[in-house]
Amino acid sequence: xxxxxxxxxxxxxxxxxxxxxxxxxxxxxVCIPAFNYVIYDFxxxxxxxxxxxxxxxxxxxxxxxxxxxxxxxxxxxxMPAILIITLxxxxxxxxxxxxxxxxxxxxxxxxxVKLTEVFLLTIFVTGVVALTCLYFGWLTxxxxxxxxxxxxxxxILYFFVEMLDYSxxxxxxxxxxxxxxLAMGIFFLYMIIEQFVVxxxxxxxxxxxxxxxxxxxxxxxxxQPFGRRMITPVNNALWEKHVPLYLSIALLYIIIxxxxxxxxxxxxxx
Amino acid sequence: MAPILSLKNISKSYGxxxxxxxxxxxxxxxxxxxxxxxxxxxxxxxxxxxxxxxxTNAGSYRWFGNPPTEKxxxxxxxxxETPNFYHYLSAKHNLEIAAAIKQxxxxxxxxxxxxxxxxxxxxxxxxxxxxxxxxxxxxxxCLLGDPSVLVFDEPTNGLDPSGIAEIRELIIELAAAGKxxxxxxxxxAEVEKVCTHVAILQQGVLIKSGEVSSALSxxxxxxxxxxxxxxxxxxxDRIPGVKEIIRSGNHFQVFFNxxxxxxxxxxxxxxxxGIVLNYLQPRKKSLESAFIELTNNVSN
Numbered sequence: 001x002x003x004x005x006x007x008x009x010x011x012x013x014x015x016x017x018x019x020x021x022x023x024x025x026x027x028x029x030v031c032i033p034a035f036n037y038v039i040y041d042f043x044x045x046x047x048x049x050x051x052x053x054x055x056x057x058x059x060x061x062x063x064x065x066x067x068x069x070x071x072x073x074x075x076x077x078x079m080p081a082i083l084i085i086t087l088x089x090x091x092x093x094x095x096x097x098x099x100x101x102x103x104x105x106x107x108x109x110x111x112x113v114k115l116t117e118v119f120l121l122t123i124f125v126t127g128v129v130a131l132t133c134l135y136f137g138w139l140t141x142x143x144x145x146x147x148x149x150x151x152x153x154x155x156i157l158y159f160f161v162e163m164l165d166y167s168x169x170x171x172x173x174x175x176x177x178x179x180x181x182l183a184m185g186i187f188f189l190y191m192i193i194e195q196f197v198v199x200x201x202x203x204x205x206x207x208x209x210x211x212x213x214x215x216x217x218x219x220x221x222x223x224q225p226f227g228r229r230m231i232t233p234v235n236n237a238l239w240e241k242h243v244p245l246y247l248s249i250a251l252l253y254i255i256i257x258x259x260x261x262x263x264x265x266x267x268x269x270x
Numbered sequence: 271m272a273p274i275l276s277l278k279n280i281s282k283s284y285g286x287x288x289x290x291x292x293x294x295x296x297x298x299x300x301x302x303x304x305x306x307x308x309x310x311x312x313x314x315x316x317x318x319x320x321x322x323x324x325x326t327n328a329g330s331y332r333w334f335g336n337p338p339t340e341k342x343x344x345x346x347x348x349x350x351e352t353p354n355f356y357h358y359l360s361a362k363h364n365l366e367i368a369a370a371i372k373q374x375x376x377x378x379x380x381x382x383x384x385x386x387x388x389x390x391x392x393x394x395x396x397x398x399x400x401x402x403x404x405x406x407x408x409x410x411x412c413l414l415g416d417p418s419v420l421v422f423d424e425p426t427n428g429l430d431p432s433g434i435a436e437i438r439e440l441i442i443e444l445a446a447a448g449k450x451x452x453x454x455x456x457x458x459a460e461v462e463k464v465c466t467h468v469a470i471l472q473q474g475v476l477i478k479s480g481e482v483s484s485a486l487s488x489x490x491x492x493x494x495x496x497x498x499x500x501x502x503x504x505x506x507d508r509i510p511g512v513k514e515i516i517r518s519g520n521h522f523q524v525f526f527n528x529x530x531x532x533x534x535x536x537x538x539x540x541x542x543x544g545i546v547l548n549y550l551q552p553r554k555k556s557l558e559s560a561f562i563e564l565t566n567n568v569s570n
Contacts, residue, residue, distance in 0.1 A: 010370045018358055090356070098323045099354035103371040103411075104344030107322070270323040 007105075007113045015087070024083040028125060031079060033132045036060075036072050040136060043226065059225050061140040063151035067225040069133045070159035073125075074222055077163055078188065080125050081170035084118055085183045088174035098270045111265040115258060118167050126160040158221035161250050165218035168257035175261055191215060218250045272335030274299050274419055274450045275320060280329035282315055288474050289315045292329070295469045295479040297452055302445045304461040304482075305454040306561060307471035313454040314351050316471070317423050321348055344372045347412030348421040353404040357397040361388055361407050364396055365414065374415030382410040385440075401428035409437065420444060423454045438463055462557035472565050486560040490530045495521040495549035496540070505543040509536070521549060 015021045040060045047054050059068040091097040091114075100110055133156070137149060170187055177183040194215050201210030211220060223239050273296035282290040290312045297303045305313045318324035320331050322338060333342040355364040365379045383389040386406040391399070399407065405428045412420055422441070426434040441464045445451055455461050461468070468486065469479035478485045496502040499520060506515050506524055514525040524536075533552050540547055 006370070010367055013363065013367050013370065014356060014359075017360075017363055018356075020358070094356055095352065095354040096356060098350070099368075100371060101323055101340075102321045102343060102348045102350055103368055104340050104373070105371055106340040109340070267325065269318075269325055 004113070004116075007109055008116065011113050011117055020086060021083070024079070024086065028076070028079045028083070029128055031076055032069075032073050032125075032128050033135065035076055036069050036132055036136060039068075039072050057226075058140060060136040062137040062149040063153075064225060065133050065137045065140070066152040066155045067222065069136060070129055070155045070162075071222045071225050073129045073132070073159060074162055074219065077166045078191065080121060080163065081166055081187060082184060084121065084167050084170045085174045085187065086180055087117065088114065088171060089178060089180040089183055092174075092178040093180070101270060107266045107270075108262075111262050115171070115261070118171060119164070122160060122164045122167055125163055126156060129159050130156050155222055158247070161247065161254070162218040162221055164254055165250050165257075166215065168254055168261070169214060171261055172257055175264060212249050214253050217246050217253070220246045221250065271299055272332075273297055274301075274334060275452065276332045276335070277316075277320070278330050278332075280316065280319060280331065281327050282312075282319060282324065282474075283327050290319075290471075290474045293471070293474075293476045294329075295476060297450065298467065300448055300450055301467045302441065302451045302453060302465045304465035304468040305452065305471065306456070306458065306461060306468055308456055308565070310473075311456075311471040312474040313456075313471060314423055315474075317348075317350055317421060317452070317454055321346075321350055321421070323350070345417055346419045346421055347414065347417040348423075349405075349408045349412050349425055350421070350423045352427075353408035355396045355404070355407065355411075358395060360393045360395055361399075361410075362392040364407070365411060368411045369414050372415055378414055378416075382413045385413060386410045387436075402430060402433050405429055406433070409440070417449075419450045419452070421452045424456070425453070426455075426457065426460060434460070458558040458561050459556070470561065470564065477564060482557070486557060486564060489525070489555045489560075491523050491525045491553050492530055492533060492536055493518075493521055493523050493549070493551045493553050494536065494540075494547055496545050496547050498545060502540070502545050502547075505540055505545050508543070509539065523553070 043054065043059060058064060091100075097110065101107060130153075169190070170183075173183045173187050173190070174180075177186060194213050198210045198213060198216045201207045210216060220239075221243065275297040277296070278294050280290055280293045281288070293312075293316065305316065307313050315324060319326050320333070320338070321343065322340075331338060333346070336342070355361075356367070359367075361383065362379060365382070366376055369376050369379060380389060380392075383392050386409050388403060388406055388410060391403065396404065396407070405425070409422075409425060412422070425441070426437050429437060438460060441451060441453065445464065445466075451464075453461065453465065462482075465482055467480060468482050470477040470485065494502070502522065503515070503517075506512065506522060509524070509531075511526050511528045511531075512524060513527045516523040516525075530552065533550050537547055537550055
């Protein structure tokens with residue numbers, strides 16, 4: 001354990017003086033609340049109010065805010081992916097992934113600490129999302145019912161799974177492509193292509209397997225939060241019924257990514 | 271005593287290209303071991319395999335008599351192919367990372383930076399360094415913790431003549447201090463000055479390995495001249511053990527079946543025969559000529 005903490009300290013030395021890392025991290029930290037504020041402002045001022053209540057409900061009040069903020073943050077999930085691709089491809093372009101091994105790390109240790117870094121970044125961003133939820137929940141003060149504020153916090157866990165899923169796809173592309181620009185381009189292309197396939201499959205060909213594609217299944221963990229009044233209880237119940245399946249498949253993808261990334265790094269020429 | 275590095279039947283292919291074929295040799299403790307070969311002969315591939323950044327198709331190797339582990343690599347200072355550092359970090363911060371991985375004290379960083387004359391630039395970012403400075407930083411990283419084994423792959427790449435001479439001196443000093451040095455190079459003049467042992471690779475095949483003197487026969491001869499050229503020729507014919515005499519202008523090159531006699535003996539012999547020499551020079555075939563001869567023979 002102490003040995004691995006020392007390994008993590010070395011990863012810290014790599015990013016401690018890396019300006020790009022801190023800039024990208026700051027962009028993520030600022031953009032999550034800022035983007036949510038833009039949506040909050042838009043939903044608050046652009047929809048008709050019935051008996052003083054917004055047509056869309058109060059998506060930024062407790063407990064709905066736990067759904068709304070992670071959903072909006074999910075739209076920005078490409079930002080941490082850019083950071084992850086940068087950190088991984090740096091090792092390849094500087095050939096330091098080789099040097100770290102030459103200097104005395106095992107291949108297992110290198111890939112384990114890199115994946116831990118992704119895991120820690122995911123926890124950090126999830127923490128930012130959770131704090132943003134609390135901020136907007138308290139900002140709106142739409143409920144005084146005791147205990148309501150903490151209901152539906154499970155969406156934070158779902159956001160963690162969603163981000164981990166996307167982040168590991170980014171790791172996979174970074175490792176296979178090795179060049180930052182190209183890896184980011186392919187990552188975005190894949191996002192668009194998958195969405196295209198999902199739209200086509202679901203709406204035109206009426207097939208359900210598209211719901212279980214790598215990114216779509218993680219997206220489905222956090223349903224669209226706006227216009228709750230228009231969502232029928234049947235839809236809610238259907239989503240609720242599917243959540244364990246979505247979660248299981250997303251976790252299965254995560255395990256597969258970790259396995260593929262680790263196996264490739266251990267077995268291939270560096 | 272177990273060899274520092276022992277290779278057994280190492281083979282490596284890139285698709286249909288065979289980069290290494292069945293290579294086996296031992297690197298003795300305390301030797302300066304040159305791995306020679308032209309570009310593309312498999313030198314870097316071989317070192318990449320023993321440093322675990324490339325995977326073999328067949329064969330095995332042992333460090334310090336044991337199967338390879340990451341702990342062993344911490345005890346070896348290695349410069350493989352290019353200096354690999356984080357471009358956005360300073361020399362000092364880069365060496366902090368290297369020292370932390372090797373589990374060597376950070377206090378050693380200043381010493382190695384001074385040794386390669388980079389101490390004054392220790393806070394400059396790696397990306398601002400010239401090619402020669404990058405190479406010197408890589409050598410500094412190798413020297414962290416004063417390892418007993420050093421692996422240098424083309425260590426003088428990108429260095430100017432004085433830099434090359436400095437690195438050569440450094441290698442000689444390290445060898446004198448009892449370090450085992452594995453040195454891959456295609457610059458034979460560089461190897462000739464420092465190596466005790468060699469392994470010669472050509473197109474992935476090991477042609478020869480062993481002590482420099484036995485692996486590469488560096489023929490010796492004497493070159494001499496006198497004002498009385500014709501008389502000198504007659505005298506030279508009377509020297510015992512002469513294999514061949516070649517006239518080259520006013521001088522003669524005398525080759526022997528046995529090891530060449532001392533120049534002083536030959537001088538005395540000629541004088542006793544009434545010849546005063548005006549030129550006398552012992553000669554030895556350069557490693558480069560011996561290497562080219564050997565590799566040409568194998569190619570043919």
